[in-house]
Amino acid sequence: MASTQRWPEWSWVLLQLLLAVSFSQAEELVCQQTGDYENPQLSKNGGVILGGIFSFHSSWKNRQDSYKHKPLPLECTSLNFREFQFAQAMIFAIEEINNSTDLLPGISLGYKMYDTCGAVARSVRVGLALANGNEAVSAPSEEQCTKPAQVQAIIGETSSSPCMAIATVIGPFYIPMISHFATCACLSDKTKYPSFLRTIPSDYYQSRALAQLVKHFGWTWVGAIRTNDDYGNNGMATFTETAQQLGICLEYSVPFFRTDPPDKIRKIIDIIKASTSKVIVAFLSHMDMDVLIHELSKHNLTGYQWVGSESWIFDSQTAETDRHHILDGAIGLSIPKAHVSGMREFILNVKPLNSSGHEIFTELWETLFSCKFKQSESSTGNERECTGHEDLTGVQNGFTDMSLMPIFNNVYKGVYAVAHALHSIFGCNQTCQYKGQLDPLTVSFTLKGDEVYFNKNGDPAAKYEIINWQPTENGIVDFVTVGLHDASLPADKQLKLQNKSLVPVSVCSEKCTPGTRKVLQKGKPVCCYDCIRCAEGEISNTTDSITCVRCQPEFWSNERRDACVKKEAEFLSYEEIMGVLLTAASLFGTCMTVGVAIIFFRHRKSPIVRANNSELSFLLLFSLTLCFLCSLTFIGRPSDWSCMLRHTAFGITFVLCISCVLGKTMVVLMAFRATLPGSNVMKWFGPVQQRLSVLAFTLIQVVICILWLSISPPFPFKNFKQFKDKIILECALGSAIGFWAVLGYIGLLAILCFILAFLARKLPDNFNEAKFITFSMLIFCAVWITFIPAYVSSPGKFSVAVEIFAILASSFGLLICTFIPKCYIILLKPEKNTRQNMMGRGTPKSL
Structure with missing residues (x-):
């Protein structure tokens, strides 16, 4: 496996090469701005600009285009606090680097961050905007496009499908794109996505780790629900393949997306109700999980053991949504906990965003404090007026929740990875000067005690914590770490769990005890079988044996048919x-x-x-x-x-x-x-x-x-x-x-x-x-x-x-x-x- 070896040479050389190429876009032919240009939601000038792509809004208003005139821009809705936290983590890292005298001395980093509203099409558009620039030109310019690419690297996007679309478009320009939360294994394909890297492990390892976790608890008969996108479909495909190798059978595997019509959601609920498996593997994004919990609560579908992916298993917002305790006892994989000193305070301090006149600041402030500014177009007389001096100290919402600090740390590491690569390319000592030639020196660094590197596929080391949802007396879920999984270790040592407590049983057929053999049930998966007693003179001394072994001529099977005992030798003796x-x-x-x-x-x-x-x-x-x-x-x-x-x-x-x-x-x-x-x-x-x-x-x-x-x-x-x-x-x-x-x-x-x-x-x-x-x-x-x-x-x-x-x-x-x-x-x-x-x-x- 690629992740079992360290390839800092590949990763840093690749990253430095991509940055160097993006700087060398100098001698271009005549260029011309076409179409509408995109304005960043958050920006800051600097000597080197980094791009940021985040879904500050998670949805948009539906509209019916007539195709008789040019479609209007998307009208984004549903402000997403989580993405603002990611953006704040990126700004924190940039400010920390700018204040450093050891890393990129004399060079200031700037940023331009765009909102994709959770739409793949818009993600491609802002990706091109970051690559091409947004200067408004009234007439074709006869001058050559001598400026380099608009940004030297892009941080984001959060989801896999937008990352695939963006990486496909900007890949030919070799602009590095470092995602903090896109886990689809397909993004490791360097023939399709040559400039894509990430600071979160690939689902190639997560899916296998989930299968090993399921096997560890003896669950051989499970159901599966996946997000109907690249993240869920690819992750579940890998899980299914590994599960079959480990002897795990899927009773059902259904796709789900948060915008599915009600009748399709009802079909999923009916499948769960009719199933005999008691374990459900949920390879879902946190947004899809929130919608699914709401539907499950309507039918009071409790009593199932949920196994979750890293997208929702450590999400406190998902836990708050689960008011009917549908997910109590859930277990899954999470990114290892991390702590970056000063980041929490920086994220919660949103006032500096207003100093640059960012329009999105107003919406964020109003949503945080449930108030409206006087000049806001959406303000009504029934809502409290915002003063601009509100304090976040007593506020409890998604923005003040710091449970996703491991993901914030991934954003933080991505920015530092770019900075270290630039530092190497520029040949910085006391000052930095662009040499115009790639320095092949291998670069690796340790950040806050955590070694950062990428393998040849652009992936980091695959390490996970195993999280268990344990409800407390006051009804709040406690995320308890009960084990670790390290894909870099040998297969038999990757999974480490604490004392295994009583867990539910989820099997299609009970294990065949010694003395019996398995006979598959016609028309059913391999996990469904009958246990047939071995014939006389035959034994099976292992659990779930598929055959019975005939005893040697001088031996015979015992009553339990699990051991061969020496036959009694009969002859006419003097003792009888x-x-x-x-x-x-x-x-x-x-x-x-x-x-x-x-x-x-x-x-x-x-x-x-x-x-x-x-x-x-x-x-x-x-x-x-x-x-x-x-x-x-x-x-x-x-x-x-x-x-x-x-x-x-x-x-x-x-x-x-x-x-x-x-x-x-x-x-x-x-x-x-x-x-x-x-x-x-x-x-x-x-x-x-x-x-x-x-x-x-x-x-x-x-x-x-x-x-x-x-x-x-x-x-x-x-x-x-x-x-x-x-x-x-x-x-x-x-x-x-x-x-x-x-x-x-x-x-x-x-x-x-x-x-x-x-x-x-x-x-x-x-x-x-x-x-x-x-x-x-x-x-x-x-x-x-x-x-x-x-x-x-x-x-x-x-x-x-x-x-x-x-x-x-x-x-x-x-x-x-x-x-x-x-x-x-x-x-x-x-x-x-x-x-x-x-x-x-x-x-x-x-x-």
Whole structure:
């Protein structure tokens, strides 16, 4: 930004150049005065003349021109005390400089001040008058126009639109024009206004500062009213652009001018009433604000937070107009306070204006004291007569109000800027002498402790005070400074506010809290939206988030959807009730098997143990013990070793178990086949063959398991898909073919054993072990047939529990059906545990 750097070189060189050019208008061609000439309202002769353009009147009488004759001059009305104060501030600075021995010694400054009546056309006319001169010439002069320009610099105008018109006209003549209150950013364009400077910051900075102020208080849904001229339209355009960048939406933005017809003003009032925003940004001139307050008071439109520009926010006259407290609590930007010693007394001393016979003095005096002079044409018998000796001491009106001292100071600085530039050009030491050549020396100065300089666009440093309207107990508004804004600082440090008290809320939609996201409402501005809760597994941890972020696979959204929490890892553990019960069942089966083995070992010489192939019986009991114990590998957090061990141990131990049962079944069949005449079957299925068959069947399963573990072994796996909010820790099969090959081989042996046992079911009862094996195989097959659908359909850890249950159920079935009847005879019916009883023959019974 241009304002963030100091460019005294640009400003002073430009100002000196403009003054030098205006002095050098010497060798002109023949000149001639045309048209009516303008007389200044206030003037004083001097070696160097400065021009002043002010709106001593704020309006004029309307008239209808017929265009049949030359229009008469404007008849100005409504004396403007404020502009007289500006003129007095300019005269004060000129008198102070003339009395100085350090600045422009030997040169006296004079002035010519014109009244524009607030009309742009008249502003152009007086601007040309200051540039060309006003000498009345009866006939064309044959002499060259050797005189320089009428004035060397112009102070004024107050408003932006007249300044644009004047600067456009006098720009080609390079006559410096320094405004004290024209803030339109468009005037910084040096291609259009090469000779324009100002002592008040550009609206380029004010509009942005207002947007930052609105954003600071969280007002994202506001209305806007602007003066329908260059000041308001350009300022509001910049504010709107910045507001959009900051996420602020305008519900409405309406133009307003003090001369608007009543129906247009009513439309503005209706828009305000129908709006939902509670904050109104008013980029209005003080005159427009006064008219608007009057209209708002008629409708009692209170309860709004007003944000104002520098034109009215610090204006005591505007505060006095607000008798219905429409603007209470208003906040806005103002030029920093200033104090110039002696200026207040000088402004209030208007009598010296009469010494020069200025006609406007009479009108000013009559308006100040509400009286009339005898010689006044407008005097009536009903009004008090002016004596000319009235005193301003007890008068309270706009002229005695010094609240605009910062603006007076701007006029003061503008005059001093011209004086310092002239001082540099003239090369003043003890005396001044025009050199006719621009001195490139950089000029800057400090005035009353305030450094004065312009940047390359002719603008000063952009500093503002933040003013808050705080009503007092007696109803008078107190302008309280609550903060500062310095555009020369970094963006995050420009705005400084005191403790933020309770402020109204003005938003189209409330902020979306964490856990929700914004969805724009169709057909409405971006500040109007709905807050939609994030979906499961998604979060938003910031306010007004536009998206929800999906959590990582191992995390899940909490209940508020504002944070991702680690998913609960689920597996069958020893701590939960199901794990405890299954562990207890496994250990109980193990103890029961060990108990049976002890019984069989103690009675190993008894006929019933010997008759049932004691070697296979002990091997079967050993395998059953391993079956019960292998179920424990399925409980606990899965690991690489546990996943490989649980399936291979289960497969091998069960094959060993079934192989033993199959061997016992074949022994029963072969034993009774051997009793037939001429049969020698037993020599082909003796103890050696039995051991080899068990070993062979088991080795096949071992080979299958080795191939499975070598090619694609089971491994621990985190299942994120089965449950959204849980992680299922399970053992992936690795190779499904290997898993089903292990189960299929077990099933094949079980079916073969069941068939052989079924064939031996009608052998003699006293020695018939086959029917118990048949029952055990029937239970075994039933359990594992039902296991398959139960295992596939069970979720998470319950599938592991189903597999453990199947292992335990089939193991208990084998143990109970095969060994419990024998234990019953050994322990409770010892009389039947004899060789004769074992060799007895009974009538075969059907199963």
